[in-house]
Amino acid sequence: MKHLKLQTFLILLSILCLPLISFTTGESTPSQIRGTWSGQWKSPSGSIYTGIMTLVPTGDRTVEGRINWTMNRSPGAEEQSRLEMTGIEFVRGSYDPENRVLSLEGYARNDPKIILGLDKYRLILPENSAAIGGVTWNHGSWKGLFGLLRME
Numbered sequence: 001m002k003h004l005k006l007q008t009f010l011i012l013l014s015i016l017c018l019p020l021i022s023f024t025t026g027e028s029t030p031s032q033i034r035g036t037w038s039g040q041w042k043s044p045s046g047s048i049y050t051g052i053m054t055l056v057p058t059g060d061r062t063v064e065g066r067i068n069w070t071m072n073r074s075p076g077a078e079e080q081s082r083l084e085m086t087g088i089e090f091v092r093g094s095y096d097p098e099n100r101v102l103s104l105e106g107y108a109r110n111d112p113k114i115i116l117g118l119d120k121y122r123l124i125l126p127e128n129s130a131a132i133g134g135v136t137w138n139h140g141s142w143k144g145l146f147g148l149l150r151m152e
Contacts, residue, residue, distance in 0.1 A: 031057055032129045033095055033102055039148030041069075043138055048073040053148060055102075057095070063102065064092045071115045079115075087111035089118060100125045102132065121146060 037053045050072055055065040067089045071082055088111065093104035102125060106118030120137035123146065131149050138144030 032097075033057065033063060033125060033132070036151040037132055037148035038151050039133070039146065041136065041144060041146045043145075044141070044143045046073060046075040047071075051146070051148070052151070053091075058092075061094050061096065062092070063095050063104070064090075065104070066090050067106075069116055082113055082115050085113045085115050087113065087116040089116055091121070093121070100127075102134075119144065 033055050034057055035055065037055070039051060039053075041047075041049045041051055050070045051067045053065055053067045055063050058064050068086060069089060070084060070086045071079070072084070074080065074083065087109060089106045090108040090110075091104040091106050093102065095102050102121070102123040104121040104123070106120070109116050109118060117139070121134065122136075122142075123132050123134040125132050129150065131147070133145070133147035135142050136144030136146050
């Protein structure tokens with residue numbers, strides 16, 4: 001099962017490596033990002049979280065949502081006792097339908113075990129609207145990777 005998740009994540013990354021211009025053709029509306037998405041976040045330090053993200057358009061180009069996170073791996077010895085714990089990050093932002101770019105920012109969290117930080121996200125929606133992925137701020141490095149598949 002873990003191999004399948006990694007394979008799915010790698011497929012999403014390959015989608016994101018296509019030139020951005022391939023994502024700018026066709027029609028896209030904010031309603032195409034509505035729904036529930038499931039995927040994985042990875043940092044260069046070795047942290048891995050799985051996330052279920054729910055998004056709802058709130059205006060012409062605005063969106064709100066939440067990401068239910070589970071900490072799967074952490075390089076920190078002090079965090080080993082918190083593996084498989086969960087927390088919720090609340091996000092809001094904008095969707096640019098011409099370029100198919102979703103920009104989100106975490107603004108609050110329900111995180112009693114303190115496994116999360118608030119992040120910023122720059123994600124791309126391909127033409128088939130079946131996946132979404134891109135980079136995250138990750139404490140200023142913009143090297144966090146987040147890839148998701150549509151669940152519904």
